[in-house]
Amino acid sequence: MAEVLVYVDHVDGAVRKPTLELLTLARRIGEPVAVALGNGAADTAATLAEHGAVKVLTHDASEYADYLVVPKVDALQAAHEAVSPAAVLVPSSAEGKEIAARLALRIGSGIITDAVDLEAGDEGPVATQSVFAASFSTKSRVIKGTPVITVKPNSAAVEAAPAAGAVEALSVTFSDKATGTKVTGRTPRESTGRPELTEAAIVVSGGRGVNGAENFSIIEALADSLGAAVGASRAAVDAGWYPHTNQVGQTGKSVSPQLYIANGISGAIQHRAGMQTSKTIVAVNKDAEAPIFELVDFGVVGDLFDVVPQLTEEIKTRKG
Amino acid sequence: MSLRIVVTVKYVPDATGDRHFADDLTVDRDDVDGLLSELDEYAVEQALQISENADDAEVTVLTVGPEDAKDALRKALSMGADKAIHVEDDDLHGTDAIGTSLVLAKAIEKAGYDLVISGMASTDGTMGVVPALVAERLGVPQVTLLSEVSVEGGVVKGRRDGDAASEQLEAQLPAIVSVTDQSGEARYPSFKGIMAAKKKPVESWDLSDLDIEAEEVGLDGAFTKVEAANERPARTAGTIVKDEGEGGKQLAEFLAGQKFI
Ligand SMILES: Cc1cc2nc3c(=O)[nH]c(=O)nc-3n(C[C@H](O)[C@H](O)[C@H](O)COP(=O)(O)OP(=O)(O)OC[C@H]3O[C@@H](n4cnc5c(N)ncnc54)[C@H](O)[C@@H]3O)c2cc1C
Ligand SMILES: Nc1ncnc2c1ncn2[C@@H]1O[C@H](COP(=O)(O)O)[C@@H](O)[C@H]1O
Numbered sequence: 001m002a003e004v005l006v007y008v009d010h011v012d013g014a015v016r017k018p019t020l021e022l023l024t025l026a027r028r029i030g031e032p033v034a035v036a037l038g039n040g041a042a043d044t045a046a047t048l049a050e051h052g053a054v055k056v057l058t059h060d061a062s063e064y065a066d067y068l069v070v071p072k073v074d075a076l077q078a079a080h081e082a083v084s085p086a087a088v089l090v091p092s093s094a095e096g097k098e099i100a101a102r103l104a105l106r107i108g109s110g111i112i113t114d115a116v117d118l119e120a121g122d123e124g125p126v127a128t129q130s131v132f133a134a135s136f137s138t139k140s141r142v143i144k145g146t147p148v149i150t151v152k153p154n155s156a157a158v159e160a161a162p163a164a165g166a167v168e169a170l171s172v173t174f175s176d177k178a179t180g181t182k183v184t185g186r187t188p189r190e191s192t193g194r195p196e197l198t199e200a201a202i203v204v205s206g207g208r209g210v211n212g213a214e215n216f217s218i219i220e221a222l223a224d225s226l227g228a229a230v231g232a233s234r235a236a237v238d239a240g241w242y243p244h245t246n247q248v249g250q251t252g253k254s255v256s257p258q259l260y261i262a263n264g265i266s267g268a269i270q271h272r273a274g275m276q277t278s279k280t281i282v283a284v285n286k287d288a289e290a291p292i293f294e295l296v297d298f299g300v301v302g303d304l305f306d307v308v309p310q311l312t313e314e315i316k317t318r319k320g
Numbered sequence: 321m322s323l324r325i326v327v328t329v330k331y332v333p334d335a336t337g338d339r340h341f342a343d344d345l346t347v348d349r350d351d352v353d354g355l356l357s358e359l360d361e362y363a364v365e366q367a368l369q370i371s372e373n374a375d376d377a378e379v380t381v382l383t384v385g386p387e388d389a390k391d392a393l394r395k396a397l398s399m400g401a402d403k404a405i406h407v408e409d410d411d412l413h414g415t416d417a418i419g420t421s422l423v424l425a426k427a428i429e430k431a432g433y434d435l436v437i438s439g440m441a442s443t444d445g446t447m448g449v450v451p452a453l454v455a456e457r458l459g460v461p462q463v464t465l466l467s468e469v470s471v472e473g474g475v476v477k478g479r480r481d482g483d484a485a486s487e488q489l490e491a492q493l494p495a496i497v498s499v500t501d502q503s504g505e506a507r508y509p510s511f512k513g514i515m516a517a518k519k520k521p522v523e524s525w526d527l528s529d530l531d532i533e534a535e536e537v538g539l540d541g542a543f544t545k546v547e548a549a550n551e552r553p554a555r556t557a558g559t560i561v562k563d564e565g566e567g568g569k570q571l572a573e574f575l576a577g578q579k580f581i
Contacts, residue, residue: 068462068463068464068480093483094448094482095482097452098448098462098464100449101417101447101453102453102456104418104543105418105421105453105456109543110416110418110542110543111417111449111543111544113447126547130552131446132339132444134552135551136340136341136549136550136551136552138546138549138550139546139547139548140545141544141545141547142544143542143543143544143545144543145543177459177461180461180462180495181461181463181489181491182489183488183489184477184488184489185488186486186487186488187485187487188484189483189484189486196483202580226580244467245481250443250446251359251440251500251501258580259575259578259580269335269336280578281555281558282571284567284571293558293560294555296560297555297558297559297574297578298558298559298560298561298571298574299559299560300561300562300570300571301561301562302563302567303563306563306565306567306568307563307567307568308568309568310566310567310568310569311569311571313568314569314572315572318572318576318581319581
C-alpha cells in the first residue's frame with residue numbers, strides 16, 4: 001500500500017489535534033508515515049502510533065527553533081526522498097501552508113491549501129475546499145507530481161487505529177538558505193486554560209455589541225459554562241477589547257465547530273468567511289435586520305447584556 | 321544607494337459582491353467589479369512608510385493580472401508609490417499559485433529589488449502562500465505575516481504574531497516580507513495623490529519580456545485542477561425569537577434540544 005507523509009504539528013512532543021485528524025484522512029489514501037521535527041520529536045511517537053502512523057520519522061536540531069520555515073522544508077524534502085509517498089499532508093497553519101508550498105515547488109508538485117475533506121480518487125486524492133467566504137464548495141486535484149495538501153482543523157474525526165509507529169531517525173542536510181530568517185526573540189502566549197479556538201467543539205464570540213474590554217467577561221462566562229473557546233470579531237479586536245489571536249474571520253482564524261454562538265456581531269462577509277461552516281449557528285443581536293440572522297439555526301433578537309447572562313445561568317442550572 | 325522596494329498587489333473581485341466561477345472553473349473576473357485587494361493596501365502602506373524613513377528609496381508596485389488590474393496599480397500609485405509594472409498576457413488566464421510565483425519572481429528580478437513586500441493573502445484565493453513561493457524561487461529570506469516591520473542598515477526586522485508565540489524575526493536584504501492587517505491602517509489617496517498618479521509611469525510586460533513559455537503558466541501549466549464547484553445550499557431558515565425577558569432561557573432550551581447542554 002502506498003505511503004502518505006503526514007507533517008506533525010506538536011509542542012515539545014505533545015501532538016496537536018489537527019495532526020491526529022490528518023492521520024484519519026491519510027488512512028483513506030494509504031499508510032501514514034509521520035514526520036516529527038524539533039524538540040520532543042521522538043515523544044510524539046506513542047500518540048501517533050495509536051492513531052495509525054506505521055512509521056515516525058524524527059529529527060531534532062536547533063535550526064528548527066532558531067530559523068523560520070526553510071529548515072522544516074529541508075527536512076520534509078528529505079522525508080519525501082526517503083519515502084516516495086503518494087501524497088504529503090500538512091496541517092493548515094500559517095507556517096504549515098508556507099512549508100507545504102515551498103516543498104511543492106521543490107519537488108515539482110502542485111499544492112492545495114485549506115482542504116476541509118479528502119477522499120481517495122482514481123487519479124489521486126480529491127480535496128474539498130470551501131471558497132468565497134464559504135459560499136462555494138469545490139473539489140480539486142493536484143495533477144502534477146506528488147500531491148501536497150494542507151488540511152484545516154476540524155476536517156475529520158480523530159480515530160484510534162493502532163499501528164506500529166516505529167521511530168526512525170531522519171537524516172537531514174540543511175540547505176544554505178536554512179538560516180536566512182532568524183528568530184531573535186520569542187514571547188510564548190499565555191494559556192487561558194480554554195480550548196484552542198480552531199480546535200474547539202464550541203466557540204462563543206463577541207463583537208462590537210459587547211462594547212468594551214471589561215464586558216468580555218460576560219462572553220467568557222458563557223464560554224466557560226459550555227467549555228468553549230472565545231472568539232471575537234475584527235471590530236472588537238481593533239477596538240483593543242480582545243487579542244487578535246482570538247479574531248474569527250478572513251484575516252483571523254477560520255473555525256468550524258459543532259456550535260458557534262455570535263453575540264453582538266453583525267455578520268459581515270469577512271466574519272462569515274471564518275465561521276460559516278460551523279455545524280450549528282446561534283446569534284444574539286438587538287438588530288433583527290443583522291445579516292448574521294440569515295445564517296442561524298436559532299437567533300434571539302435582544303440585548304446581549306440581558307440574554308447572555310440569563311443563558312449562562314440557565315446552562316449552569318441545567319448542568320447542576 | 322537607493323533602496324528598491326517592489327510591492328506585489330493583486331486585483332481581485334469585490335468580496336462584498338456576488339463572486340462566482342466562470343464555465344472553465346476559474347474565478348469569474350469579468351462579471352464582478354474588481355479592486356486592489358484590501359490586504360495589499362497594507363503592503364503598499366508599509367512600503368511607503370519604509371521609503372519615507374529611508375534616505376533614498378523607490379517604491380514600485382507590481383501586478384500580474386488582466387487589463388482591468390491597472391485599476392489596482394492606479395490606486396497604489398495614488399497612495400504614493402513611484403511607478404508600476406503590469407504583467408499582462410492572454411496566456412496567463414487560469415494561472416495557479418505556483419505559476420503566479422514564477423511570473424512574479426521573474427518580474428521582480430527584471431525590475432531589480434532590495435525588498436519585496438506582499439500582502440498576507442489575496443482576498444479571493446486566500447492561500448497566503450505566494451510570498452513563500454516567491455522567496456523559494458528568488459532564493460532570498462522570507463519574513464512573512466508581520467504585524468510590525470522596519471528596515472535599517474540592510475536588515476529587515478519584524479514581529480510575527482503566531483498562535484503559540486509572538487516572534488521577533490530578522491533577515492539580511494534582499495528579502496521578501498508580507499504584512500498583516502495588524503501592521504497599521506492604510507492611507508487614503510489624497511486628491512493631490514490621485515492627480516499625481518495619472519502622470520506616473522506604468523510599464524506593461526508580457527510573458528516574452530520575462531522569458532516565460534506559455535505552457536509554464538495558465539490553465540495548461542497549472543499544477544492543480546478544480547473538478548467541480550458547487551454553490552453551498554443556503555442554510556435552512558432557523559428559528560428567530562424576540563427577547564421578551566425569556567430569550568436566554570429559550571436559547572438554553574434550544575441548545576439542550578441539540579444536546580449541547
Ligand atoms: C480585508 C478585510 C478583512 C476583514 N477581516 C475580518 C475578520 O477576519 N473578522 C471579522 O470579524 N471582520 C473582518 N473584517 C471586518 C468586517 O468587514 C466587519 O467590519 C466586522 O466583522 C464587524 O464586526 P462586528 O460585527 O463586531 O461589528 P458591527 O458590524 O458594528 O456589528 C455590531 C453588531 O452588534 C449589535 N449590537 C450592538 N449592541 C448590542 C447589544 N447590546 N446587544 C446585542 N447586539 C448588539 C449591532 O446590532 C450590530 O449588528 C474585515 C474587513 C476587511 C475589509
Ligand atoms: N496576481 C498577483 N499579482 C501580484 N501579486 C500577487 C498576485 N497574486 C498574489 N500576489 C501577492 O501575494 C500575496 C498572497 O497571495 P495568495 O498567496 O494568493 O493568498 C498577495 O497579498 C499579493 O501581495
